[in-house]
Amino acid sequence: MSSNLKNKIKLYFDQNWYDETIPDEVRERYDDEFESIIKEYKWNNVYPVLKDILINDCNDEASIVNWCHHFWDYALIYEYKVPNPEMLVAYLYSKVDIVNNSDAFDILDTIAISVLPINLMETPCYAANADPKIQHRIEDLKSGKIQF
Known part of the structure; x- marks a missing residue:
């Protein structure tokens, strides 16, 4: 992983x-600048850095929720594909208490609906935190059985 790329991303x-x-x-300029970073370095190189920042630099719920908002603004809005989206969603839900934090619930739900291969026409009330497959991964992550 390029420390230069990580430093650029961390600025945002x-x-x-x-x-x-x-x-x-200024926010719009940041959006454009981050899109340029993705174009320059390519999404398949940017995503691992974003994941590294999430895992290693976001040490509390507030920083994780902040990461989620930026991830949505800078990456998902452009519909980049997330490798292993179930693990990303499970990781986020395993680290954040959505019951007592409605803002966290909103952004995690938005990310889940955006990255998971679900059809909202077939399951209009989908909730990742109630999906047995995601719940199982959340428990495995919390127990240390698997890692993100």
Whole structure:
């Protein structure tokens, strides 16, 4: 993994997503700049760095939720494919208490619906945290049986 790439990405992901002092035009510029990073380095090189930041640099629920918002803004909005999306979703749900944090629930649910191969026409009330396959992975992650 390139430390140069990680440092570039962290410039965006280390910002507080909730910082309302950042003007919309600056946020739009960040979106464009991050898209340029993906184009320059390619998604298959960027995603492992994003995953590394999530696992190694996000040490509490707030930082994980912040990562999720940036991940949505900078990556998923462009519909890049996530390798092993079930594991990403299970990892996020294993680390964040969605019962007591509605903002966390909203962004995790948005990510889950975006990356998982589900058909919302067939399952309009899909909830990843209630999906037995995801629940099983969450438990395996929490127990240390598997790693993300």
